[in-house]
Structures are given as C-alpha cells and as structure tokens.
Amino acid sequence: GAVVSQHPSWVICKSGTSVKIECRSLDFQATTMFWYRQFPKQSLMLMATSNEGSKATYEQGVEKDKFLINHASLTLSTLTVTSAHPEDSSFYICSARDRTGGSYNEQFFGPGTRLTVL
Amino acid sequence: GDSVTQMEGPVTLSEEACLTINCTYTATGYPSLFWYVQYPGEGLQLLLKATKADDKGSNKGFEATYRKETTSFHLEKGSVQVSDSAVYFCALSGHKFYFGSGTKLNVKP
Numbered sequence: 001g002a003v004v005s006q007h008p009s010w011v012i013c014k015s016g017t018s019v020k021i022e023c024r025s026l027d028f029q030a031t032t033m034f035w036y037r038q039f040p041k042q043s044l045m046l047m048a049t050s051n052e053g054s055k056a057t058y059e060q061g062v063e064k065d066k067f068l069i070n071h072a073s074l075t076l077s078t079l080t081v082t083s084a085h086p087e088d089s090s091f092y093i094c095s096a097r098d099r100t101g102g103s104y105n106e107q108f109f110g111p112g113t114r115l116t117v118l
Numbered sequence: 119g120d121s122v123t124q125m126e127g128p129v130t131l132s133e134e135a136c137l138t139i140n141c142t143y144t145a146t147g148y149p150s151l152f153w154y155v156q157y158p159g160e161g162l163q164l165l166l167k168a169t170k171a172d173d174k175g176s177n178k179g180f181e182a183t184y185r186k187e188t189t190s191f192h193l194e195k196g197s198v199q200v201s202d203s204a205v206y207f208c209a210l211s212g213h214k215f216y217f218g219s220g221t222k223l224n225v226k227p
Contacts (some may be wrong), residue, residue: 006161034215039222041216041222042219042220043207043218043219043220044162044207046215049214057131093161093162093214095162097171106150106152106164106167106211107211107215108164109154109161109163109164110161111160111161112160112161115160118160
C-alpha cells in the first residue's frame with residue numbers, strides 16, 4: 001500500500017515551453033501533497049505544500065507564477081513549470097500524506113521526474 | 119527551528135564491513151524520525167522509521183534507535199553489501215518534513 005506515482009518519469013523540453021508533472025496517490029487519499037526539487041548530489045528542497053481544494057503554500061524563494069500547483073482531487077496534484085529555462089532542469093519529487101491519520105506524519109514519495117530544458 | 123544534521127560522505131566500505139551513518143536533530147515537540155534511501159536515478163524509499171523515543175526502526179538489516187537524550191538517530195548495519203550502495207537521507211517530521219543533506223555510501227566488493 002501507500003504508493004505514489006509520478007508522470008512522466010523524465011521529460012526533455014525546449015526553453016520557453018511549459019511542462020506539467022502529475023503526482024498521484026494510487027491506493028490512498030491524500031489531503032496534502034508536497035513538491036520537492038533536488039539538484040545533483042544535494043538534498044531535497046521543499047518547494048510547496050499542496051492542499052486539496054485550496055491554494056498551495058510556497059516556500060520562500062519559490063516563484064508562484066513559475067511553478068503552478070493544482071491539487072484538484074484527493075489523489076492528484078500537478079506541478080506545471082511555466083516558460084521553462086535551462087536553470088529549471090532538475091529532479092522533481094512529490095510526496096503525499098495519508099489522510100486517514102494512521103501514519104499521519106509519514107510522507108510517501110513518488111519516483112521522481114527528471115526535467116531537462118534545452 | 120527544526121533541522122537535521124547528518125554526516126557528510128561519501129562513505130566507502132568493503133563488503134561485509136560495519137556501517138554507521140550519524141544523524142542528529144533539533145526539534146520542538148516530539149517528531150517522528152526516518153531514514154530514506156535513494157538509488158541512482160530513483161526517488162526516495164522509506165528504509166525505516168521511529169515514532170517515539172527509544173523506538174528502534176529496522177529493515178533489511180539496517181537499524182536506528184530514536185535517542186531523545188542525545189537527539190540522535192544513527193543508521194547502522196552490521197554487514198553491508200554492494201547492493202546497499204546508495205544515498206541515505208535522515209529526516210524528521212515536524213511542522214514540515216526536514217531532510218539531512220544525504221550521505222552517499224559506496225560498498226566495494
């Protein structure tokens with residue numbers, strides 16, 4: 001149980017285009033999902049917290065208009081990188097928190113999406 | 119604020135050697151503590167966790183004990199294998215999830 005998927009697993013796009021990454025909780029409902037960014041050989045950096053049915057909460061220094069987050073249902077959150085540039089190239093990882101509360105403070109991580117902007 | 123500090127790597131060991139990766143934390147309240155493992159090109163996988171003081175998490179031969187008195191959660195394994203080569207992250211769940219910087223483990227045959 002507690003499986004989180006991401007799609008796509010990797011994407012290459014041209015500079016100036018937008019890219020959407022999906023994060024799904026497959027066997028549980030997640031009121032809260034998180035988006036992280038990981039640079040090579042570094043730790044995960046929390047970008048934003050996504051709550052179902054409400055606006056995402058962004059961490060300091062993360063551009064809201066650049067990284068659009070939508071959490072339309074209890075099993076799906078999307079991250080759209082708008083007008084992508086090479087410096088946006090990174091590994092993006094989502095995680096989800098089970099709403100049932102049995103493991104309330106545990107997060108389940110997706111496999112990550114490798115974004116390369118040419 | 120809450121934070122996690124773990125030893126820097128890389129750590130290079132021979133197969134069957136003992137492993138210890140140090141992790142200490144600062145937190146208000148009573149966080150849960152986790153170790154995650156990341157294999158090359160992949161996401162994070164939960165390795166083990168402990169939710170309260172003196173709890174011992176264990177999985178696949180790895181162990182870590184939640185020590186409140188020393189605010190530590192060191193990862194240990196008695197005999198590492200080549201397949202254990204990966205990056206290991208210590209994390210705590212407080213107001214948010216806080217990750218350590220990661221420790222790369224290289225196990226040589």
